[in-house]
Amino acid sequence: MHTSPLAQPGTGDGGGMNVYVRELSSALARAGVACDVYTRAVDAQQPDVVNVEPGLRVHQVVAGPAAPVAKELLPALVDEFTDAVLGRMGDGYRPDAIHANYWLSGQAGHRIKHELDLSLVSTFHTLDRVKAEVDEAESELRSAAEARVIDCSDGLLASCTEEAKQLVRLYDADPARIDIVAPGVDHAFFAPGHRGQARRALALPETGPMLLFVGRIQPLKRADVAVRTLNELRSAHPGAFLVVIGGPSGARGDEELAALHALVDELGLHDAVRFVDPQPHELLSTWYRAADVCLVPSRSESFGLVALEAAACGTPVVAAAVGGLTTLVDHGITGYLVDAADGRSYAGYASRILGDESRAAEMGRLAAARARGYTWSIAAARLRRLYADLTARQLVECP
Numbered sequence: 001m002h003t004s005p006l007a008q009p010g011t012g013d014g015g016g017m018n019v020y021v022r023e024l025s026s027a028l029a030r031a032g033v034a035c036d037v038y039t040r041a042v043d044a045q046q047p048d049v050v051n052v053e054p055g056l057r058v059h060q061v062v063a064g065p066a067a068p069v070a071k072e073l074l075p076a077l078v079d080e081f082t083d084a085v086l087g088r089m090g091d092g093y094r095p096d097a098i099h100a101n102y103w104l105s106g107q108a109g110h111r112i113k114h115e116l117d118l119s120l121v122s123t124f125h126t127l128d129r130v131k132a133e134v135d136e137a138e139s140e141l142r143s144a145a146e147a148r149v150i151d152c153s154d155g156l157l158a159s160c161t162e163e164a165k166q167l168v169r170l171y172d173a174d175p176a177r178i179d180i181v182a183p184g185v186d187h188a189f190f191a192p193g194h195r196g197q198a199r200r201a202l203a204l205p206e207t208g209p210m211l212l213f214v215g216r217i218q219p220l221k222r223a224d225v226a227v228r229t230l231n232e233l234r235s236a237h238p239g240a241f242l243v244v245i246g247g248p249s250g251a252r253g254d255e256e257l258a259a260l261h262a263l264v265d266e267l268g269l270h271d272a273v274r275f276v277d278p279q280p281h282e283l284l285s286t287w288y289r290a291a292d293v294c295l296v297p298s299r300s301e302s303f304g305l306v307a308l309e310a311a312a313c314g315t316p317v318v319a320a321a322v323g324g325l326t327t328l329v330d331h332g333i334t335g336y337l338v339d340a341a342d343g344r345s346y347a348g349y350a351s352r353i354l355g356d357e358s359r360a361a362e363m364g365r366l367a368a369a370r371a372r373g374y375t376w377s378i379a380a381a382r383l384r385r386l387y388a389d390l391t392a393r394q395l396v397e398c399p
Helices: 016-030 071-093 102-116 128-132 140-152 161-171 195-201 223-233 253-266 281-290 305-312 343-354 357-371 376-391
Strands: 035-040 049-053 056-061 097-101 119-123 155-158 178-180 210-214 241-245 273-276 293-296 317-320 335-338
Touching: 016 035, 016 049, 016 056, 016 097, 016 305, 016 376, 035 071, 056 071, 071 102, 071 140, 097 102, 097 376, 102 119, 102 140, 119 140, 119 376, 128 140, 128 161, 140 161, 155 161, 155 376, 161 178, 195 281, 210 223, 210 281, 210 305, 223 241, 223 253, 223 293, 223 343, 241 281, 281 305, 293 305, 293 343, 305 317, 305 357, 317 343, 335 343, 343 357
Parallel strands: 035 056, 097 119, 119 155, 155 178, 210 241, 210 293, 241 273, 293 317, 317 335
Antiparallel strands: 049 056
């Protein structure tokens, strides 16, 4: 509901979930599962239906103004959005099952399940009670809504074992209804390549270690840690520089971006930090290949698609030891996991990579090899079986 799979990831409310819905729906369509994706229209000039490819349509339904609306105001539009989706389904788009992504769409899916007597699969991407553990909770409204959707979902998707544990521990979810389906990566785009050629293509310095941060600029992603990491590295690696790819997101996004620029100036790094606008997803691979180290210092991550994409390109990752990142990064083998949230700790691990070319090359090779086990076609195959199974079962009833 709150962001379209056709939107540019990395700015506003567009992020990994956009990539997830677009790539997974595409993979399902190619596997023979027709997908209709419903999102809220944000522009009156948008077509009602976009035929993305055979078997995949994106419906842009009117709920509230045909303009961007702050995410914190969207709960008031859930009922209108749900009515609009039900109306479109009544026009000949009735599905065999519903798959809701995020808590706002989860509420719509919950009601549609009961009105049309259909199975409901839910993927949350982030959970409010997990965010509360790092002081990033949004509201009691969200937490309670997630709990209701979890209680009534016929299937719950977790991206990794850690997320499955969080659903059980924090929401008392039924483990029997949880399936772990990891996201994938498009290896046609995200694959190892020549670092020097990548830098030349991007007009980046061909010498000097490059650190990379990819993500929305918001407190949860902690781009400031990436800046502080560069500052700690500069004495040992005077030619090091940092590229930050992403745009402001959320209510505090602009404030966070301004604070990030102020930090760069305060540390005297204005010549060593490059801010880059969000990039088309398939072009990110060149940036990953150009980097020596990809930093993912998020306070929480249900999965961590950036870490997977970097690994697929053969770039070692230094990431926070949280959530799904702990299942993606093999500490000391494909990258490093960091418990502390300070630049010095990240710099210490990054230095181990930058100071040993053979270690860096081996880490990159092993990271790419491990990433090859994650594909959208595998995820789609597992989901296809799950959908078929659920449509043959009796629906879960609300408590």
